[in-house]
Amino acid sequence: MKPRVFDGMVKGGKLGLGTHTAINAFLPLLEGKQVEVEIRVRRKRRSSDQNAFFHGPVLDQLEDFYREAGSTLNREDIKQHVKELCGIWDRKVLPGGGTKRVLRSTADYTTAEMEEFLERLRAYFAGWGLQILRPNEHLEPPL
Numbered sequence: 630m631k632p633r634v635f636d637g638m639v640k641g642g643k644l645g646l647g648t649h650t651a652i653n654a655f656l657p658l659l660e661g662k663q664v665e666v667e668i669r670v671r672r673k674r675r676s677s678d679q680n681a682f683f684h685g686p687v688l689d690q691l692e693d694f695y696r697e698a699g700s701t702l703n704r705e706d707i708k709q710h711v712k713e714l715c716g717i718w719d720r721k722v723l724p725g726g727g728t729k730r731v732l733r734s735t736a737d738y739t740t741a742e743m744e745e746f747l748e749r750l751r752a753y754f755a756g757w758g759l760q761i762l763r764p765n766e767h768l769e770p771p772l
Contacts, residue, residue: 630658678764679743683735684708686762687750694759715749717742 633655637648644652691707702710717733738746751761 676740676743679740679747680735682764683743683747687747690759690761691754694754694757711750712746715753716746 635648635652635655637645639645643649688704688708691711692704695702695707700707712732712735716735717738718730719733720728721731723729735743735746747761751763754761
C-alpha cells in the first residue's frame with residue numbers, strides 16, 4: 630500500500646480536528662498490519678513559479694550561453710551541470726558506515742533553498758560575464 634501523508638497544524642499540543650479525523654478514517658484500512666509513524670515539521674517546497682522560472686527563462690539563458698561558448702551539452706545536461714556546480718549536495722550513509730555525496734533534486738528544494746540555488750547560479754555565472762535574470766526582470770526593455 631502506498632504511504633499516506635497527513636498534514637495539519639499543532640495547537641495546544643494536539644493535531645487539528647480535520648487531520649485527526651482523516652487519520653482515524655484511514656486506520657481501519659490498516660487493521661492487523663504493523664505501521665510506522667513519522668512526524669516532522671512540514672517543509673515548504675519550492676513554488677511552481679520558482680520551478681517555471683528556473684526551467685524557463687534561466688535555462689533558456691544558460692542554453693544560449695553554453696551554445697555561444699561552443700558547448701555541445703543539451704538542455705538536460707546543462708541543467709545537470711549547473712546543479713552540480715551550484716546545487717545542494719546531501720551526504721548519504723552507505724552499508725558499512727561509509728558516506729556518499731548525492732546531488733539533491735531541485736524538486737526537493739524548499740522555497741528558500743531554491744532562492745539560494747538561483748543566487749549561487751547568479752554569482753557563478755557573473756564571473757563568466759552572464760547576468761542571470763531575476764523574476765520579472767528583462768535584459769532588454771519590453772516593446
